[in-house]
Amino acid sequence: MIEKQYKQITFTLNGKQVSTSVDVRESLADMLRREFGLTSVKKGCEVGECGACTVLINGDVFASCIFLAIWADGKDVMTVEGLVDTDGHIADIQQAFIDEAAVQCGFCTPGFIMSAERLLRTGKRYTRDELRKELSGNMCRCTGYHNIINAVEKAMNARLEAAGKQPV
Amino acid sequence: MEVGKSFKRVDAFDKVTGRAKYADDLCPKNAYVSRILHSTIAHGRVIRIDTAEAAQIDGVVKVLTCFDVPDRPFPTAGHPWNTDPGHQDVADRKLLNEHVRYYGDDIAVVIAEDTVAADRAIRALTVEYEAYPFVLDPIESAKEGAPLIHGERQNNNILAHSSLRIGNYAEAIKEPGLIKVEGWYHTPTVQHSHIENHICFAYQEQGQRVTVCSSTQIPHIVRRVTAQALGWPWGKVRIIKPYIGGGFGNKQDALYEPLCAWLTTQVGGHPVKLDVSREETFVNNRVRHAMHAHITSWMRPDGTFAARKLEVWSDQGAYASHGHSVAAKGMGAFPQLYPCDNVETDAWTVYTNKPTGGAMRGYGIPQAMFQNESHIEDIVTALNLDPIAFRRKNSMPVGYFDSFSKNELYEDSFNQCLDKAIEKIDYDRKRARYRHQTGPVRRGIGAALFWYNTAVWPISIETSSCRMIMNQDGSIQLITGETEIGQGCDTVFAQMAADTIGLRLEDVHVFTMQDTDVTPYGSGAYASRQTYIGGFSIRQTGQLLKEKILKHAHTLTRMPADLLDIIDGTIVRKSDNRALMTVGELATRTLYDMERSEHLAAESTYAVKSNAYSFGVTIAEVEVDIPLCQAKVLNMVNVHDCGTLINPQLAEAQVHGGMSMALGFGLYEELLADPKTGRILNDNLLDYKLPTTMDHPDLLVDFVENAEPTSPFGTKALGEPPTCSPAPAIRNAILQATGVAINTLPLNPHRLFEEFTKAGIFRTEQEVISPPSPGRSAEISRVTINA
Numbered sequence: 003m004i005e006k007q008y009k010q011i012t013f014t015l016n017g018k019q020v021s022t023s024v025d026v027r028e029s030l031a032d033m034l035r036r037e038f039g040l041t042s043v044k045k046g047c048e049v050g051e052c053g054a055c056t057v058l059i060n061g062d063v064f065a066s067c068i069f070l071a072i073w074a075d076g077k078d079v080m081t082v083e084g085l086v087d088t089d090g091h092i093a094d095i096q097q098a099f100i101d102e103a104a105v106q107c108g109f110c111t112p113g114f115i116m117s118a119e120r121l122l123r124t125g126k127r128y129t130r131d132e133l134r135k136e137l138s139g140n141m142c143r144c145t146g147y148h149n150i151i152n153a154v155e156k157a158m159n160a161r162l163e164a165a166g167k168q169p170v
Numbered sequence: 171m172e173v174g175k176s177f178k179r180v181d182a183f184d185k186v187t188g189r190a191k192y193a194d195d196l197c198p199k200n201a202y203v204s205r206i207l208h209s210t211i212a213h214g215r216v217i218r219i220d221t222a223e224a225a226q227i228d229g230v231v232k233v234l235t236c237f238d239v240p241d242r243p244f245p246t247a248g249h250p251w252n253t254d255p256g257h258q259d260v261a262d263r264k265l266l267n268e269h270v271r272y273y274g275d276d277i278a279v280v281i282a283e284d285t286v287a288a289d290r291a292i293r294a295l296t297v298e299y300e301a302y303p304f305v306l307d308p309i310e311s312a313k314e315g316a317p318l319i320h321g322e323r324q325n326n327n328i329l330a331h332s333s334l335r336i337g338n339y340a341e342a343i344k345e346p347g348l349i350k351v352e353g354w355y356h357t358p359t360v361q362h363s364h365i366e367n368h369i370c371f372a373y374q375e376q377g378q379r380v381t382v383c384s385s386t387q388i389p390h391i392v393r394r395v396t397a398q399a400l401g402w403p404w405g406k407v408r409i410i411k412p413y414i415g416g417g418f419g420n421k422q423d424a425l426y427e428p429l430c431a432w433l434t435t436q437v438g439g440h441p442v443k444l445d446v447s448r449e450e451t452f453v454n455n456r457v458r459h460a461m462h463a464h465i466t467s468w469m470r471p472d473g474t475f476a477a478r479k480l481e482v483w484s485d486q487g488a489y490a491s492h493g494h495s496v497a498a499k500g501m502g503a504f505p506q507l508y509p510c511d512n513v514e515t516d517a518w519t520v521y522t523n524k525p526t527g528g529a530m531r532g533y534g535i536p537q538a539m540f541q542n543e544s545h546i547e548d549i550v551t552a553l554n555l556d557p558i559a560f561r562r563k564n565s566m567p568v569g570y571f572d573s574f575s576k577n578e579l580y581e582d583s584f585n586q587c588l589d590k591a592i593e594k595i596d597y598d599r600k601r602a603r604y605r606h607q608t609g610p611v612r613r614g615i616g617a618a619l620f621w622y623n624t625a626v627w628p629i630s631i632e633t634s635s636c637r638m639i640m641n642q643d644g645s646i647q648l649i650t651g652e653t654e655i656g657q658g659c660d661t662v663f664a665q666m667a668a669d670t671i672g673l674r675l676e677d678v679h680v681f682t683m684q685d686t687d688v689t690p691y692g693s694g695a696y697a698s699r700q701t702y703i704g705g706f707s708i709r710q711t712g713q714l715l716k717e718k719i720l721k722h723a724h725t726l727t728r729m730p731a732d733l734l735d736i737i738d739g740t741i742v743r744k745s746d747n748r749a750l751m752t753v754g755e756l757a758t759r760t761l762y763d764m765e766r767s768e769h770l771a772a773e774s775t776y777a778v779k780s781n782a783y784s785f786g787v788t789i790a791e792v793e794v795d796i797p798l799c800q801a802k803v804l805n806m807v808n809v810h811d812c813g814t815l816i817n818p819q820l821a822e823a824q825v826h827g828g829m830s831m832a833l834g835f836g837l838y839e840e841l842l843a844d845p846k847t848g849r850i851l852n853d854n855l856l857d858y859k860l861p862t863t864m865d866h867p868d869l870l871v872d873f874v875e876n877a878e879p880t881s882p883f884g885t886k887a888l889g890e891p892p893t894c895s896p897a898p899a900i901r902n903a904i905l906q907a908t909g910v911a912i913n914t915l916p917l918n919p920h921r922l923f924e925e926f927t928k929a930g931i932f933r934t935e936q937e938v939i940s941p942p943s944p945g946r947s948a949e950i951s952r953v954t955i956n957a
């Protein structure tokens with residue numbers, strides 16, 4: 003029999019510092035769901051293929067299903083729940099997904115939104131083809147991606163415009 | 171009017187914030203987990219399973235094997251029950267199977283406190299088998315002497331055969347001067363690959379009833395199947411269906427709900443979760459039937475049909491599931507899409523030792539359209555006719571009536587769809603430009619039609635129920651048995667209800683979760699039925715509620731009810747359009763009336779006795795890199811006549827999704843079985859090529875809105891139709907580009923290399939200069955001329 007091993011970790015989760023004890027074998031996805039009730043973190047494969055579990059770690063995108071929970075120690079982790087402010091206002095990218103009908107079953111949606119959020123934070127302007135390339139790690143079986151690309155492009159243009167950059 | 175407007179989805183906010191609850195989000199934290207042991211042979215018998223070591227592992231609660239389950243075969247297909255035993259689904263599997271019929275069959279289960287213990291216990295189980303010969307090909311399996319897969323039930327492997335005869339084929343082909351065009355067309359096994367795998371959990375309460383919360387499209391049907399599998403009265407089973415992460419027909423089957431329900435009964439009713447892995451989704455759920463079809467058309471030189479014949483073999487895999495209904499539906503499309511006086515069709519659905527074929531978006535029609543529309547292109551190529559003109563001339567004519575379904579083509583839908591598609595993608599100019607190309611990279615443009623049946627009447631019952639409960643503020647809860655699976659039905663149902671009663675959309679709260687204890691019966695999400703079928707009961711129930719409201723309005727306003735109407739949540743006197751009171755005020759006063767308090771509600775069932783044809787076309791523009799053997803879709807347009815659009819933006823989104831799935835079917839996807847063992851080789855999302863953002867062009871969509879006369883909202887099928895015609899359109903575009911007609915999907919580089927080689931299209935290693943010459947490919951349609 004193998005003894006379970008636990009480790010105490012402290013990290014920033016959606017802007018707040020948290021501390022918890024985790025089984026050293028547990029994935030970040032499982033810990034976020036089990037310990038913090040973050041239902042936006044979905045699992046569609048658990049081996050890093052589908053992107054449904056995408057979260058931001060120190061601002062970069064990771065498949066949380068193949069990222070050990072203990073590795074989050076000292077890091078900054080963000081999920082879709084973290085995009086909503088305390089008054090309940092959703093982020094521009096979430097609104098764009100609603101407005102562009104980029105949501106169907108919704109299972110890929112939070113992962114896609116996190117991947118998109120990272121792109122938007124770069125402040126770069128991406129062409130549609132570049133967006134397709136950057137988002138190709140997230141799978142969606144419902145939308146044909148068309149409206150997802152539209153939503154990301156729309157939010158990107160709005161953010162760039164707000165930052166004083168000329169729309170193309 | 172709320173119908174016809176592009177309202178945002180009622181569930182969108184919850185989904186973009188991660189709040190929408192799916193099955194796993196609702197599972198009690200103390201639930202045990204379960205893992206299934208799958209067979210490592212394709213066919214044989216389990217002699218013994220040694221569970222001793224597994225049972226000792228810390229955290230293991232129970233190990234159950236195929237020797238422990240009730241000896242009670244049950245059917246799994248998500249069809250409504252038929253009280254006529256002759257029309258009931260085939261019951262050919264048990265909860266766990268001692269007679270294993272495919273590589274991966276379910277033979278034992280471990281229930282444990284956590285997944286680590288469960289996985290370890292699964293690895294500790296040792297199995298002794300008696301291996302039998304197996305068969306993977308349906309045509310081989312149909313032959314005499316093939317290993318019997320269900321010898322307990324039948325002495326061959328043909329699950330069913332059906333045929334259709336119109337006129338006299340044998341006589342008709344004797345007409346002098348006929349040109350015979352024939353070909354084989356093959357479509358592969360593919361999997362739905364919804365992003366949420368099937369998952370369910372079960373527990374017992376209330377005097378040993380069992381509740382299963384499941385990612386299913388069909389809660390009411392799953393309740394019946396689960397009860398049948400347990401041998402229980404149906405009322406002792408309760409199914410709860412929360413949001414689900416896609417289904418596409420896979421979850422139109424009782425997958426693991428019956429097993430999970432049984433598992434909880436084996437551990438005293440403690441919650442047990444059964445969470446299917448992606449690998450199991452590919453192998454142990456359902457797949458689309460692979461089909462092999464042979465079509466012969468006898469053409470007159472003027473391009474009219476003299477006689478036609480179709481033979482199709484459908485690969486059922488190990489268990490009956492939806493069985494022959496899929497192949498039968500595909501076969502039924504053949505004589506209707508291009509009517510001909512002399513037709514013979516035969517379809518066989520044959521068991522093989524492979525994963526089980528079930529329902530998948532399009533239910534036989536994507537396969538049938540690939541067969542039909544590829545063959546039509548082969549005809550026009552052989553006869554040197556124009557593919558669009560041929561389709562305009564020979565496809566189902568206006569006024570066509572099908573005496574079985576009573577469906578009718580009321581408008582000139584095919585031509586209208588073609589006109590729009592041609593304009594939208596600039597077909598004529600491109601078709602002319604892509605003629606006579608040379609060089610290694612060439613382009614082509616091709617078209618394909620489809621028609622689709624909206625619902626299942628008169629093959630099965632079509633029924634839908636609805637309940638509306640009014641709140642004191644004049645808003646309602648809308649409850650139906652029809653399920654939201656991502657397609658957007660909650661939103662369009664709310665629009666329909668609002669319009670029927672005279673409320674605003676925000677006054678309609680959709681109760682999205684089906685719970686068979688409280689939700690009235692609805693068959694659920696399958697066919698492309700819900701908007702059409704649900705519309706009948708929503709309209710009828712809304713009218714009942716409206717009548718009640720107006721009766722109270724009469725009492726409260728003293729005005730005759732027939733002078734009153736409800737507009738945007740307000741009681742209005744029609745004669746002078748005066749607003750008399752809000753529905754909210756009426757509801758409050760009615761409920762709290764000291765004398766005649768009434769809770770305003772209505773409920774009704776509508777038994778639908780009609781069906782509706784849905785139509786459309788795809789045109790695809792493709793670039794083929796011949797040396798790389800790669801085809802890329804540059805542009806693709808789908809135009810649909812799905813009747814009146816209830817929500818245009820959601821309708822368009824639905825079409826995108828269907829086109830995308832068909833893009834995968836056409837170019838990339840194929841579940842491969844190892845011929846030596848029957849093991850599935852690519853049971854994961856790395857090796858099974860699901861289309862990503864990179865594989866899609868921008869998708870063009872348009873509609874022809876011919877209101878469906880049989881529907882109260884003028885609507886008809888859209889859920890499955892978009893996935894029916896893109897694959898043959900892509901194939902036909904590759905034919906124009908290269909002159910090579912490829913009759914086997916998917917059109918991936920492996921296949922293109924093989925077919926281009928056969929066609930002799932590569933002249934030297936670096937250079938590709940041979941001009942396209944139609945009909946040269948080795949295996950494709952053979953063309954012979956009658957003496």
Ligand code: FES
Binds near residue numbers: 049
């Ligand atoms: S669940 Fe993590 S990538 Fe699929």
Ligand code: FES
Binds near residue numbers: 108145
């Ligand atoms: S919306 Fe269903 S998988 Fe993307």
